Amino acid sequence: MSVVSGYLKKHTEALVKDVGIEAACQLTGKSKATLGRYYSDHAEHADRFMPVDAVAALEEAASFPHVTSALAELNGITLSLNEERRNSEGSGGINSDVILLSQRFAMLMAEYNQSIEDGVISINEAKRMLRETLALQQVLIKMKLHLEEESV
Structure with missing residues (x-):
């Protein structure tokens, strides 16, 4: 494959x-x-x-x-969500985004630390880190939208 x-x-x-x-x-x-x-x-x-x-x-x-x-x-394309999703956190503005960003990054680093403890990252550990990375990406997209709204 x-x-x-x-x-x-x-x-x-x-x-x-x-x-x-x-x-x-x-x-x-x-x-x-x-x-x-x-x-x-x-x-x-x-x-x-x-x-x-x-x-x-x-x-x-x-x-x-x-x-x-x-x-x-x-394809090298960056997506930007343009509407609030039903399942996403409330929109508290850029300050809330920064807090959420630091929390998600801390969760990713904690997952990495736990995964690398034995010197090998297993498939399941990689999947958990991927989920955290995707959650972090979602926060960054929301943050980008808030910044775009404030700059208009």
Whole structure:
């Protein structure tokens, strides 16, 4: 499997888990097995990806557009959310963003410290660090939006 395919499958898995497997099944009309195949890294499923309409339905319900963000990153594009998401924290302005940013960064560093303790970062540890990195990215996007609002 190519690096790009693996990257997209990991973000597809993050999207499904963000929404929840049961809710993802209802939103997409797909079974658990079918959804699992979309992010499976087994060779027999290497060419199987989630349809765009299913991605759109899940990202509408998710806290973050995981697959869209991954596609943008692969093409060197930076995304900027332009509306408050239902599942995001309240908008307290730039001061709240700075506090939240430092808290999320501290959580990432704590996760890293715990992961590197034995000298090896396992798959599960890497996934936990990736989740913290994505949460940190979301805070930065909100912070960017607040800064853009204040500069207008």
